[in-house]
Amino acid sequence: MELKLWNTMGREMQIFTPREKGKVGMYCCGPTVYDFAHVGNLRTYIFEDILRKTLAYAGYDVRHVMNVTDVGHLTDDADEGEDKMLKGAREKGKSVWEIAEFYTKAFFHDFGLLRCVTPTVICRATAHIQDMIDLISRIEKNGFTYVAGGNVYFDISKFPGYGKLALLDQQELKAGARIAVDEGKKNPRDFVLWFTKSKFEHQSMTWDSPWGRGYPGWHIECSAMSMKYLGEQFDIHCGGIDHPPVHHTNEIAQSEAATGKPWVTYWLHGEWLVMGKEKMAKSAGNFTTLSTLVEKGFDPLDYRYFCLGAHYRTQLAFTWEGLSAARAGRMGVVDKIAQLRAQSGHPPASPTGKALQYMADFETHAMDDLNMPRCLADLWTMLRDAEVPPADRLAAALRMDTIFDLGLSEAREAEVVPDEETRALLEQRELARKGRDFKKADEIRAMLLARGIEVQDSPGGPKLRIAAGQRRED
RNA sequence: GGCGCCGUACCCAAGAGGUAAGGGAGAGGUCUGCAAAACCUUUAUGCAUCGGUUCGAAUCCGAUCGGCGCCUCCA
Numbered sequence A: 001m002e003l004k005l006w007n008t009m010g011r012e013m014q015i016f017t018p019r020e021k022g023k024v025g026m027y028c029c030g031p032t033v034y035d036f037a038h039v040g041n042l043r044t045y046i047f048e049d050i051l052r053k054t055l056a057y058a059g060y061d062v063r064h065v066m067n068v069t070d071v072g073h074l075t076d077d078a079d080e081g082e083d084k085m086l087k088g089a090r091e092k093g094k095s096v097w098e099i100a101e102f103y104t105k106a107f108f109h110d111f112g113l114l115r116c117v118t119p120t121v122i123c124r125a126t127a128h129i130q131d132m133i134d135l136i137s138r139i140e141k142n143g144f145t146y147v148a149g150g151n152v153y154f155d156i157s158k159f160p161g162y163g164k165l166a167l168l169d170q171q172e173l174k175a176g177a178r179i180a181v182d183e184g185k186k187n188p189r190d191f192v193l194w195f196t197k198s199k200f201e202h203q204s205m206t207w208d209s210p211w212g213r214g215y216p217g218w219h220i221e222c223s224a225m226s227m228k229y230l231g232e233q234f235d236i237h238c239g240g241i242d243h244p245p246v247h248h249t250n251e252i253a254q255s256e257a258a259t260g261k262p263w264v265t266y267w268l269h270g271e272w273l274v275m276g277k278e279k280m281a282k283s284a285g286n287f288t289t290l291s292t293l294v295e296k297g298f299d300p301l302d303y304r305y306f307c308l309g310a311h312y313r314t315q316l317a318f319t320w321e322g323l324s325a326a327r328a329g330r331m332g333v334v335d336k337i338a339q340l341r342a343q344s345g346h347p348p349a350s351p352t353g354k355a356l357q358y359m360a361d362f363e364t365h366a367m368d369d370l371n372m373p374r375c376l377a378d379l380w381t382m383l384r385d386a387e388v389p390p391a392d393r394l395a396a397a398l399r400m401d402t403i404f405d406l407g408l409s410e411a412r413e414a415e416v417v418p419d420e421e422t423r424a425l426l427e428q429r430e431l432a433r434k435g436r437d438f439k440k441a442d443e444i445r446a447m448l449l450a451r452g453i454e455v456q457d458s459p460g461g462p463k464l465r466i467a468a469g470q471r472r473e474d
Numbered sequence B: 001g002g003c004g005c006c007g008u009a010c011c012c013a014a015g016a017g018g019u020a021a022g023g024g025a026g027a028g029g030u031c032u033g034c035a036a037a038a039c040c041u042u043u044a045u046g047c048a049u050c051g052g053u054u055c056g057a058a059u060c061c062g063a064u065c066g067g068c069g070c071c072u073c074c075a
Helices: A039-057 A084-092 A096-113 A125-141 A220-230 A244-259 A290-295 A300-308 A320-344 A354-367 A372-383 A390-404 A420-434 A438-450
Strands: A004-007 A012-015 A023-028 A061-068 A121-124 A145-148 A151-154 A191-195 A234-240 A264-270 A273-275 A316-318 A453-456 A463-466
Touching: A004 A264, A023 A039, A023 A220, A039 A061, A039 A096, A039 A234, A039 A264, A039 A273, A039 A290, A039 A300, A039 A316, A039 A354, A039 A390, A061 A096, A061 A220, A096 A121, A096 A290, A121 A125, A121 A220, A125 A145, A125 A151, A125 A191, A125 A220, A125 A244, A151 A244, A191 A244, A220 A234, A220 A244, A234 A244, A244 A264, A290 A300, A300 A320, A300 A372, A316 A320, A320 A372, A320 A390, A354 A372, A354 A390, A372 A390, A420 A438, A420 A453, A438 A453
Parallel strands: A023 A061, A023 A234, A061 A121, A234 A264, A273 A316
Antiparallel strands: A004 A012, A145 A151, A151 A191, A453 A463
């Protein structure tokens, strides 16, 4: 199976070839745990999860590493901003460590609700300070650094090809930059590897280092940890679309300056979820969390399905209407699967006949840079194709779901076990129906609905299901 | 100012030279005591606008209009 991926490095579609046959090393930039993740953040993790599952589908053994940034980053790069962790801690009246632990838990809770597979390795920045110090030492030894004002800087002029990922060489910095240039920097794009001088509030997280007590710059953790767990060269590095210009550009410079070798082969970046006219961002105050969606009656998987509806490299507009459409779509798939399951008895282990053609289409589209919208279309077309035996449709759908991961293997006709009262009401209603007292029957149906139970009459008797969330949300 | 991206039906959204996927919503129908569910049918001679290249363009080129992102922490 040939997997094509769009590589940000070089801006072209490439056939994926791992460094080591059958194995993939993949590093994904994780969350900074100073606040809840919003659904925009989560979109990127869903994209990475789809990537991981597609790689597994293609037969690769995937080693997936993700960092958790639990050491402060500035709120901006002007060296005047506040430390995000500190800010979060102060506002919540807790220690930075408590804040980090709390939001890390919250993050992985959401992660799981979205059926994102836990990374092979989850690494916390604060647990790898020594690795960062060692890496900075190597960079220093290779002559890529200078010290100014107590901080260790990376000198980009020493690194040929700096900014290749983001095509920075084709850009001009606007004259009279909008941020005050750090006087210590030789070049505006130089960046700090190790801080000992903090211009802002008291820094409660500091460590000893060869350059003095301080804390690491905000790019070094990804270089240090990814190489620790995946080796000095590995296959895939991904993250949000905001990363190429600064974060990933600097990671590349540091890493390759340290090892003298090309670092990562494929760079993949997920586009923004946009809210209204702007990207969703904590600073813009327009962010929505997964919990908010759940409170409004959505299943986390409705959001997963919603994300699957658009390609990961295009901006996706978040609207409640769109999310409702996704819910209806997902429910449709789930119902269809339950129906097929009821019709097919024991499904064969793998699809046969015409279902194979659908599988082939699905694979072509999945391997074409993770074209999930197209894959979803393949799923739907197959599900509705009466020429394909139910057992084959079911088997194929479940196979496809190893990538979608909408929990289809668990989808069944929701069997409601009626309690005594419900049972009594149902009996009364059937009696009324037999006596053709439909007015009373409809009244009882309304009573049951009020109890959250929907009654559907069928030739085989009344069927019960849990009433779907009917709330109108906006 | 520089760089990058986008504009497809009521909504979301694929397609990237060969004649518009899919979902949602709406409409009609079958079934039903009625509903619901299910199933069937239906909804863009056209893909921002105007030119150009081509046998052929939503897809390539140019211009125009509109929108977004990055150049500053950010998924």
